[in-house]
Amino acid sequence: MINSQAAICVAPNEPLEVDTVTVDGPQAGEVLVEIVSSGLCHTDLTALEGINTSSVYPLIPGHEGAGRVVEVGKGVTSLAPGDHVIPLYGPECGECSMCRSKRTNLCWTIKPTRDRGVMPNGSPRFRRGREPVHHFMGTSTFSRYTVVPEIALAKIRKDAPLDKVCLFGCGVTTGVGAALAHVREGDAVAVFGLGGIGVNIIQGARIAGASRIIGIDISRSKTELAKIYGMTDFIVPGEDAPDPVAAIRDLTSGGVDVAFECTGVLKVMRQSLDCCKPAWGTSVLLGVEPAGAELSFPPVQVRYGKSILGSYFGGIRGRSELPALIDRFMQGEIDIDRQITHRLTLRQINEGFDLMRNGVSVRSVVMFE
Ligand SMILES: [Zn+2]
Ligand SMILES: [Zn+2]
Numbered sequence: 001m002i003n004s005q006a007a008i009c010v011a012p013n014e015p016l017e018v019d020t021v022t023v024d025g026p027q028a029g030e031v032l033v034e035i036v037s038s039g040l041c042h043t044d045l046t047a048l049e050g051i052n053t054s055s056v057y058p059l060i061p062g063h064e065g066a067g068r069v070v071e072v073g074k075g076v077t078s079l080a081p082g083d084h085v086i087p088l089y090g091p092e093c094g095e096c097s098m099c100r101s102k103r104t105n106l107c108w109t110i111k112p113t114r115d116r117g118v119m120p121n122g123s124p125r126f127r128r129g130r131e132p133v134h135h136f137m138g139t140s141t142f143s144r145y146t147v148v149p150e151i152a153l154a155k156i157r158k159d160a161p162l163d164k165v166c167l168f169g170c171g172v173t174t175g176v177g178a179a180l181a182h183v184r185e186g187d188a189v190a191v192f193g194l195g196g197i198g199v200n201i202i203q204g205a206r207i208a209g210a211s212r213i214i215g216i217d218i219s220r221s222k223t224e225l226a227k228i229y230g231m232t233d234f235i236v237p238g239e240d241a242p243d244p245v246a247a248i249r250d251l252t253s254g255g256v257d258v259a260f261e262c263t264g265v266l267k268v269m270r271q272s273l274d275c276c277k278p279a280w281g282t283s284v285l286l287g288v289e290p291a292g293a294e295l296s297f298p299p300v301q302v303r304y305g306k307s308i309l310g311s312y313f314g315g316i317r318g319r320s321e322l323p324a325l326i327d328r329f330m331q332g333e334i335d336i337d338r339q340i341t342h343r344l345t346l347r348q349i350n351e352g353f354d355l356m357r358n359g360v361s362v363r364s365v366v367m368f369e
Contacts, residue, residue, distance in 0.1 A: 006140075036162040036166075061137075089137040117134030154322040173314045174197050198217070214252075229338075273308050277306075340364075
């Protein structure tokens with residue numbers, strides 16, 4: 001058992017409470033991790049606002065962290081104290097039908113317990129006083145110490161800076177991974193929504209050799225970084241063009257090869273399909289829609305060859321493929337520094353979410369040391 005400073009969400013729409021919790025030692029198949037840094041992501045905000053269906057309160061949010069292994073539970077063989085790790089909200093057990101299929105990076109081995117805010121044996125490791133505190137996304141990286149199943153930890157090289165690579169726990173991997181998976185050299189690309197994911201799709205598209213990268217957003221606040229990352233054209237719907245789809249077609253002689261949707265707004269999802277090239281354009285959905293929402297489109301679009309698909313964590317298998325992506329960062333191919341706009345102490349975490357709500361930050365990172 002160990003004491004840990006943590007940010008606790010007691011109930012939806014309450015400010016996070018920074019307090020001491022006790023963290024029980026790792027049980028079989030689990031690992032105690034000391035978090036060094038943790039980014040603030042929009043999905044944490046959905047838990048704070050009570051619109052995340054996998055949230056059991058009170059809980060400790062945070063799913064974009066990096067840290068060191070302190071202690072391993074019984075049967076853990078792939079990690080040892082001192083190893084540097086990134087917690088994964090999507091595990092990789094390597095044994096289930098999904099992992100063995102090689103067709104997906106999803107692994108639902110521990111999803112039922114993860115979505116109930118507990119470890120695979122059914123209990124949480126956090127307590128405040130006598131009250132149990134739940135995990136969030138199986139990671140809870142807004143605690144100095146957290147317990148994570150072995151299959152949900154990516155071991156990373158020790159020279160990768162732990163104060164930066166936390167962003168590989170979500171935003172950078174999701175964006176860069178999706179672009180590298182779908183963009184080919186010379187492609188014209190559209191990116192709807194220039195938040196933390198959108199800017200990383202832009203840098204991934206540039207790395208993949210896109211010839212034209214069109215950003216679409218209702219705000220001009222993120223255009224500077226998007227341009228540095230490779231955006232060639234920018235459209236504010238309603239201001240720069242009445243219809244963004246027509247404007248994209250005009251810029252690309254008929255449509256883009258790949259469109260990425262990062263807003264979760266149904267109307268924008270439809271636009272991302274409409275603006276693709278007939279016959280082969282691909283719309284990749286990353287934004288999370290409101291619960292129960294359904295998307296409609298004319299089937300002829302896909303019958304004639306367009307495709308519409310989705311992407312989760314950039315299609316990257318966390319344990320086996322994330323280390324290679326971090327190598328590309330260490331070689332200078334992927335940038336992180338420019339998107340970390342704010343560094344905060346844990347006590348400042350509520351200010352960090354205000355910066356996100358107000359669209360001021362690209363990424364805020366909580367530093368534990
Ligand atoms: Zn995230
Ligand atoms: Zn699996």
